[in-house]
Amino acid sequence: MNEVKKVKKRGLHSLYAKDPVHADEAVFGRTSHHVTRRGFLSGLKSLSVLLGAEIVYGQFMPAGLIPAAFAQTDNPFTIEGKDGLVVLNDRPVNAETPAHLLDDAVTPASRFFVRNNGIVPESPDPKTWTLTIEGESAAQSRTFTLDELKAQFKHYTYQLTLECGGNGRAEFSPAATGNQWTTGAVGCPSWTGVRLKDILNAVGVKDDAVYIGYYGDDQHLSRTPGKAAISRGVPMSKAMEDESLIAWAMNDAPLPLMNGYPLRLVFGGWPASTSGKWLKKIVIRNQIHDGAKMLGKAYRTPCKPVAPGTKVADEDMCIIEAMPVKSLITYPQSGTAHALSSPLEVRGHAWCGSTSVEKVFTSIDFGQTWQQAKLTRPKNRHAWQHFKTTVTFPQAGYYEVWAKAEDTNGRAQPMVLPGWNPKGYLNNACHRIAVSVTA
Numbered sequence: 001m002n003e004v005k006k007v008k009k010r011g012l013h014s015l016y017a018k019d020p021v022h023a024d025e026a027v028f029g030r031t032s033h034h035v036t037r038r039g040f041l042s043g044l045k046s047l048s049v050l051l052g053a054e055i056v057y058g059q060f061m062p063a064g065l066i067p068a069a070f071a072q073t074d075n076p077f078t079i080e081g082k083d084g085l086v087v088l089n090d091r092p093v094n095a096e097t098p099a100h101l102l103d104d105a106v107t108p109a110s111r112f113f114v115r116n117n118g119i120v121p122e123s124p125d126p127k128t129w130t131l132t133i134e135g136e137s138a139a140q141s142r143t144f145t146l147d148e149l150k151a152q153f154k155h156y157t158y159q160l161t162l163e164c165g166g167n168g169r170a171e172f173s174p175a176a177t178g179n180q181w182t183t184g185a186v187g188c189p190s191w192t193g194v195r196l197k198d199i200l201n202a203v204g205v206k207d208d209a210v211y212i213g214y215y216g217d218d219q220h221l222s223r224t225p226g227k228a229a230i231s232r233g234v235p236m237s238k239a240m241e242d243e244s245l246i247a248w249a250m251n252d253a254p255l256p257l258m259n260g261y262p263l264r265l266v267f268g269g270w271p272a273s274t275s276g277k278w279l280k281k282i283v284i285r286n287q288i289h290d291g292a293k294m295l296g297k298a299y300r301t302p303c304k305p306v307a308p309g310t311k312v313a314d315e316d317m318c319i320i321e322a323m324p325v326k327s328l329i330t331y332p333q334s335g336t337a338h339a340l341s342s343p344l345e346v347r348g349h350a351w352c353g354s355t356s357v358e359k360v361f362t363s364i365d366f367g368q369t370w371q372q373a374k375l376t377r378p379k380n381r382h383a384w385q386h387f388k389t390t391v392t393f394p395q396a397g398y399y400e401v402w403a404k405a406e407d408t409n410g411r412a413q414p415m416v417l418p419g420w421n422p423k424g425y426l427n428n429a430c431h432r433i434a435v436s437v438t439a
């Protein structure tokens with residue numbers, strides 16, 4: 001079931017992540033990292049040849065930008081139960097969803113990404129599954145079976161966005177190690193379960209509680225008994241939100257094994273690493289949880305911005321909380337050919353971990369001008385929103401459609417890579433797709 005078939009190939013992103021200067025040369029055919037504008041413009045000509053069309057707004061195209069048309073990856077792997085996901089690693093299994101497969105308003109289980117830090121439990125038995133709540137700030141220690149959880153607490157369903165903190169890592173330069181996620185470590189299914197706060201309150205939370213931490217049933221890659229692959233958590237304020245769930249269902253069906261079957265935490269809008277899978281234990285802590293991947297540089301960014309490549313001391317790294325504002329174009333698929341005679345519908349989703357999205361804009365001229373898209377309200381707090389717009393092209397040629405979301409606090413996505421950080425988290429740069437317009 002967990003088996004991943006076929007051999008790895010190197011995509012443009014891994015090429016670029018490994019050595020951006022050489023990748024630049026390979027793609028743009030340049031000999032120097034410092035490209036003059038003239039050199040760049042002649043590069044543009046050869047790019048146009050490669051693309052098979054004139055880059056209509058080529059004079060605005062930033063030097064060093066890899067055309068989105070080249071970011072197409074073929075898919076050399078498959079995971080059972082997952083449809084068209086691109087596998088980035090097979091030990092542990094990690095797979096992301098191509099943008100055009102995330103077009104549904106509610107992400108189907110078959111298209112929800114997979115991010116594992118350890119070894120997936122083989123065949124968890126829901127009948128004997130238990131969840132224990134304990135910890136120094138728990139009034140008592142209590143264990144529930146899955147049936148007891150379902151019988152004793154009210155059920156809630158919310159549509160909640162989960163995005164890996166490392167989504168977009170592939171674009172950072174200098175490159176950050178770790179899974180080279182492009183845009184597909186995000187999804188927004190509907191989740192059903194009980195409110196974490198109802199369980200915590202039933203057990204009893206002491207006044208000195210500051211954090212909860214989780215433990216799952218997956219093994220560390222080394223298979224060392226008792227060693228957690230990951231054990232993260234959230235502050236009490238997030239734990240006590242209405243939408244913070246202990247969930248057993250995704251889109252009204254049991255969770256897929258890869259996504260935490262039979263029980264997981266779901267904290268919408270926060271780095272998905274906080275949403276513990278195969279959930280066995282929650283600890284209520286009187287200090288910030290110090291489990292695996294809570295300390296050091298894991299899921300942290302520099303407390304103050306640093307220049308790319310800077311070595312940052314652990315004590316200057318701060319825990320990532322809500323994810324930043326972001327959007328994804330899910331239709332059309334990047335690389336689409338479109339006839340000049342008709343307008344093109346462009347659509348996708350936008351989300352923001354702390355508030356909601358206020359506006360989404362698209363551009364077809366490398367960000368010179370923007371037009372505002374139609375945007376829906378979220379189904380509930382921490383659910384992604386959908387945007388739709390119609391684009392008309394002035395002439396045949398190669399275009400990129402860019403999307404930019406702005407949250408209710410007036411914070412918008414940057415067009416280029418934001419704040420470099422040692423582990424490559426929180427890349428919320430504008431998503432862009434290639435469209436070739438034919439006469």
Ligand SMILES: Nc1nc2c(c(=O)[nH]1)N[C@H]1C(S)=C(S)[C@@H](COP(=O)(O)O)O[C@H]1N2
Pocket residue numbers: 112113114115116117118163164165215216217218229230258259260271272273274275276277278
């Ligand atoms: N027990 C356990 N929980 C986990 C993980 C894990 O490896 N083990 N990975 C975390 C990370 S880093 C992410 S991004 C999300 C991914 O959830 P998904 O695999 O369902 O997409 O699960 C989180 N919860």
Ligand SMILES: [Mo]
Pocket residue numbers: 115163164165166272273
């Ligand atoms: Mo993650």
